[in-house]
Amino acid sequence: MKMHPLTPFRLLPLLSLTIAWTPPSYPSWDLLFSDPFLGPGGTLPSQSTWSITTGFPHINNQLQTYLASPHEVQLSGGSTL
Numbered sequence: 001m002k003m004h005p006l007t008p009f010r011l012l013p014l015l016s017l018t019i020a021w022t023p024p025s026y027p028s029w030d031l032l033f034s035d036p037f038l039g040p041g042g043t044l045p046s047q048s049t050w051s052i053t054t055g056f057p058h059i060n061n062q063l064q065t066y067l068a069s070p071h072e073v074q075l076s077g078g079s080t081l
Helices: 006-019
Strands: none
Touching: none
16 A cells, blocks of 8 residues: 555654744735734633634534634644644
């Protein structure tokens, strides 16, 4: 059996590349919002900044339920979600 070249073990070294950076600035553009996603890993993003849709909103005929759970969305502990 031939293994696919992108097995999970080959992707492990790339995990260190998933870091956050300062957004670039552009002439005549103003940055309106930025979130550094600070906080311990495994926790929800700040509810003072983010509103998480919960329940069964019947949007776009989706048949799924939204949860405000760290199992669905969480801080990485490294400035990313």
